[in-house]
Amino acid sequence: MDWKIRIKQLILLISYVTLALGITFFFLVYVLNWTLPGIMVTMVYSGISSYMIFIYIVPSWVILKYHLKGNKRLSLIVVGICGLLVVTSILPAISTPSAIWGAESQFNDLYGEDYRELDTKNMLKEPYSIWRQFAGISIKDSEIEVEEKIEYYDNGDDTFYFDYYTPKDGDGPYPAIINIHGGAWFLGNRGPINNVAFSKYIAAQGYVVFDIQYGLCDIDEAADTADLELVADVLLEMLKNYPELREKVVPQYEKNYMIQDQVANIGKFTQFLANNSEEYEADIDNVFIMGRSAGAHMAGVVGCGYYNSKFSGVFDPNLTVRGVVLYYPPTDIKKMYDAMADGSLGAYPKLAPAFEDFLDDGDMSDEQLEKEYKKYSAAYLIQDDNKVPPIIVVHGNLDRIVPYEEQGLGFYEIAQEEDRDCILVTIPFAGHAFDIINAQSPGWQISTYYIERFLALEVE
Incomplete structure (x- = not known):
C-alpha cells in the first residue's frame, strides 16, 4: 500500500x-x-x-x-x-461576564468608594483577557526572591518547613500571606504543587508569602480504612518505591497528624512569624490567611477561629489577621462527612470512615465528635460571637469534590446572615482546583484579579 x-x-x-x-x-x-x-x-x-x-x-x-x-x-x-x-x-470563557458582574456588585456593596478609587497601577487591568489566556501573565523572577525549605518548628519527630517569597526591590515590612496547601489532609506540600505561579505573582505585588507545611494524616491508614483497594495500592506502592516523589507529595510519610494537630502546627507558625517578623520583613499588623481545598479548610478554621476562645493559646496574639482567602473550601466538614457516608458525593462513599479518623482517634463519643466537627468548621465558627476578619471565597460551580452549593455558597449565605464581611467569587463551568493546572485560565485570571484587590483594600 x-x-x-x-x-x-x-x-x-x-x-x-x-x-x-x-x-x-x-x-x-x-x-x-x-x-x-x-x-x-x-x-x-x-x-x-x-x-x-x-x-x-x-x-x-x-x-x-x-x-x-x-x-x-x-x-x-x-x-x-x-x-x-x-x-x-x-x-468557561464566554460566561466570565456573569462571574465578573457578581464580584463587582459585591465589591461595590462592601467597599463602595474605596473600591472605585483603589490604586490598581500594578494589578491586572481587567478580570479576564483572552489575549492573556494565550500569551500568559508575565512574572519576572528578577522581581522576587525565593528561599526554600526554611525550618519553623521541630516537634522531636518531624521538622516543618516553609518556602518564602518576597519582593526583590523595595522597603519592607510587607503585608504577609500565610499560604496553606491542599491535598485532602493526607497529601500535599509546600512548593511546586501549591500554585507557585500565584505566590510569585503576589510577591511581586508587594507581599511576603509563607508557603508552609503543617503535617499530614497517615495516608496508609486512611487508605486501609477507606478500603480503596487498587487506587490506594498503586499510590502507596509508588510512594514506597520512589522516595523523591514521597518527599514532594507526602513529606511526613507514615506519620499521623490529625486535623487538630494540623491546626496546632499552623499556630506554631504564627508564633514563629511573630518572633521573626523583622528577619523576614513581614508586617505582622497586616497578615492574611490563604488556602486551597483542604488548605482552605485550615485557612477557614485559622482565620475564623483566630480570635475565638475555643483556640485560646493556639495562635500568636501579636499577629493581626486582616483577611482570609479561601479557594474551593470545605467549610462544613460534618456535611462533607455526611455526603461521603450517604453516597451523595458519588465517588466518595468509601472515604467516609477515613475522613472521620482525621478527627477522631477512636476514643470520642458521638457527642464529642459532633463538637469537634463544628469546632473545626468555618461555617460554625463565623456564627460565634467573636471577631472574624473579612473573607473572600473563590469556588467553581462544577466542583463535585467540595460541592459548591453546600460548602462555598452555603458558607457565603451563613456569613451574610451573621452580618460578616464576605465576598463569593463564583467561577462558572469550573471544577475543583481549577487554578492549579493553568495559570492563564479564565478562573485563574478572575480569582487573581479580585483577590489582589481584596488584599489591597484590607491592608491598613
Whole structure:
C-alpha cells in the first residue's frame, strides 16, 4: 500500500479518535461529573477548554474533506458534533461576564468608594483577557526572591518547613500571606504543587508569602480504612518505591497528624512569624490567611477561629489577621462527612470512615465528635460571637469534590446572615482546583484579579 494512503488513514483515525475523546469529555463534564472520572476531567477542563477548540475543528475538517466528502448526512452529524464541542469548550470563557458582574456588585456593596478609587497601577487591568489566556501573565523572577525549605518548628519527630517569597526591590515590612496547601489532609506540600505561579505573582505585588507545611494524616491508614483497594495500592506502592516523589507529595510519610494537630502546627507558625517578623520583613499588623481545598479548610478554621476562645493559646496574639482567602473550601466538614457516608458525593462513599479518623482517634463519643466537627468548621465558627476578619471565597460551580452549593455558597449565605464581611467569587463551568493546572485560565485570571484587590483594600 502506498505510504501516502497509510498516512491519510492514520490521520483519519487520529481525527475520529479525537472527536470520540471530545464526546467523552463532554459527557464527563456536563452529564457524569459526579463520577470519579468526571471529577478528574472537570478539575482540568476550564483550564484547557479554550485550547481544545482547535483540537476539535482541525480533525472535523480533515474528516469532512477526506472521508465524508459528498455524504451530506454524515457530514451534518460531524458538523453538529464539532459545533457542540466547540460551543461547550468556550463556555468557561464566554460566561466570565456573569462571574465578573457578581464580584463587582459585591465589591461595590462592601467597599463602595474605596473600591472605585483603589490604586490598581500594578494589578491586572481587567478580570479576564483572552489575549492573556494565550500569551500568559508575565512574572519576572528578577522581581522576587525565593528561599526554600526554611525550618519553623521541630516537634522531636518531624521538622516543618516553609518556602518564602518576597519582593526583590523595595522597603519592607510587607503585608504577609500565610499560604496553606491542599491535598485532602493526607497529601500535599509546600512548593511546586501549591500554585507557585500565584505566590510569585503576589510577591511581586508587594507581599511576603509563607508557603508552609503543617503535617499530614497517615495516608496508609486512611487508605486501609477507606478500603480503596487498587487506587490506594498503586499510590502507596509508588510512594514506597520512589522516595523523591514521597518527599514532594507526602513529606511526613507514615506519620499521623490529625486535623487538630494540623491546626496546632499552623499556630506554631504564627508564633514563629511573630518572633521573626523583622528577619523576614513581614508586617505582622497586616497578615492574611490563604488556602486551597483542604488548605482552605485550615485557612477557614485559622482565620475564623483566630480570635475565638475555643483556640485560646493556639495562635500568636501579636499577629493581626486582616483577611482570609479561601479557594474551593470545605467549610462544613460534618456535611462533607455526611455526603461521603450517604453516597451523595458519588465517588466518595468509601472515604467516609477515613475522613472521620482525621478527627477522631477512636476514643470520642458521638457527642464529642459532633463538637469537634463544628469546632473545626468555618461555617460554625463565623456564627460565634467573636471577631472574624473579612473573607473572600473563590469556588467553581462544577466542583463535585467540595460541592459548591453546600460548602462555598452555603458558607457565603451563613456569613451574610451573621452580618460578616464576605465576598463569593463564583467561577462558572469550573471544577475543583481549577487554578492549579493553568495559570492563564479564565478562573485563574478572575480569582487573581479580585483577590489582589481584596488584599489591597484590607491592608491598613
